[in-house]
Amino acid sequence: MANSKNVIDITDTNFADEALRSPVPVLVDFTAAWCPPCRAIAPHVDAIADAYAGQLRVGKCDTDANQKLAAEMDIRGIPTLLLIKGGQVVGQLTGAVPRAKIEDFVRRAL
Secondary structure, X not given: OOOOOOEEEOOOOOHHHHHHOOOOOEEEEEEOOOOHHHHHHHHHHHHHHHXXXXXXXXXXXXXXXXXXXXXXXXXXXXXXXXXXXXXXXXXXXXXXXOHHHHHHHHHOOO
């Protein structure tokens, strides 16, 4: 699913290790292959993963394949971007938002 080598796949089983226990902030893109707005922001998410490598981890979670995690995180619409820092959700963006808005969102957590 990820087009950047800096994007990790987030699943029901690895979410705690990859996101909640990460020493750096994590941006998780809750997405689905059939979702046009998800596809619209995917290049922005990949570019941010590359631009902030080392400062920020970026993951993508396929909500169809990981329904348990999507339910636990109360994902009501996709795409939803969650920003996790220190094991806590510190921000959420929903919908196809411009790259500049995603970057501002990320910079606040760094």
